[in-house]
Amino acid sequence: MPSESLIRLMTDVDLAGIAELAQSVDPYAWNREQFRGCLLGAHYRNWVLEQAGSIIGFLIVIALEDEYELVNLAIAKSHQHQGFGKKLMAHLFQQSHEQKMASIWLEVRESNIPALQLYKKCGFIQTGIRRDYYPCKSGREHACVMQYRLAQESTTANQWQ
Numbered sequence: 273m274p275s276e277s278l279i280r281l282m283t284d285v286d287l288a289g290i291a292e293l294a295q296s297v298d299p300y301a302w303n304r305e306q307f308r309g310c311l312l313g314a315h316y317r318n319w320v321l322e323q324a325g326s327i328i329g330f331l332i333v334i335a336l337e338d339e340y341e342l343v344n345l346a347i348a349k350s351h352q353h354q355g356f357g358k359k360l361m362a363h364l365f366q367q368s369h370e371q372k373m374a375s376i377w378l379e380v381r382e383s384n385i386p387a388l389q390l391y392k393k394c395g396f397i398q399t400g401i402r403r404d405y406y407p408c409k410s411g412r413e414h415a416c417v418m419q420y421r422l423a424q425e426s427t428t429a430n431q432w433q
């Protein structure tokens with residue numbers, strides 16, 4: 273039986289593993305130095321998801337005033353579609369409530385169906401499009417801008433958790 277997964281703060285020791293995981297699931301992934309920058313940035317909040325001593329996912333947000341911006345999220349290929357993405361998102365919602373955030377924002381490639389589905393399932397609403405925002409094989413692709421408004425949450429929100 274797989275051991276319980278846990279979420280903890282990212283540290284310097286995690287950087288090599290995080291960069292490797294990111295590069296294995298995203299051709300445009302950040303490198304180790306970019307992840308190090310997140311650890312050094314005063315507004316960044318960085319978490320890892322660990323199981324049996326191995327990092328199987330991570331989540332990075334920027335906190336500005338009463339808003340979080342989700343800037344990076346990934347689950348190792350071997351652990352995808354098993355609910356771990358939802359587990360990190362549930363952690364983000366818990367943190368957002370504790371920190372009394374009003375909104376969570378994010379941008380996602382319009383071709384990234386797994387991520388779009390995950391965010392929709394979590395209650396995010398698409399609020400706009402940034403045209404030609406990301407590089408891709410065929411040139412550029414649009415980003416979907418999505419928002420979750422905690423301030424207007426109903427008591428039935430987040431039943432997916």
Ligand SMILES: CC(C)(COP(=O)(O)OP(=O)(O)OC[C@H]1O[C@@H](n2cnc3c(N)ncnc32)[C@H](O)[C@@H]1OP(=O)(O)O)[C@@H](O)C(=O)NCCC(=O)NCCS
Nearest residue numbers: 297345346347352353354355356357358380386387389390
């Ligand atoms: C996006 C990502 C984090 C999802 O993580 P995950 O652990 O696989 O997601 P979960 O198992 O928690 O699934 C949650 C929901 O996401 C959607 N989803 C996940 N994988 C999917 C897939 N391959 N196709 C379609 N929908 C998918 C489903 O709606 C799913 O709900 P369900 O299980 O009730 O069907 C993961 O695919 C990933 O790391 N992708 C590469 C990096 C990336 O794209 N990050 C997002 C950048 S914005």
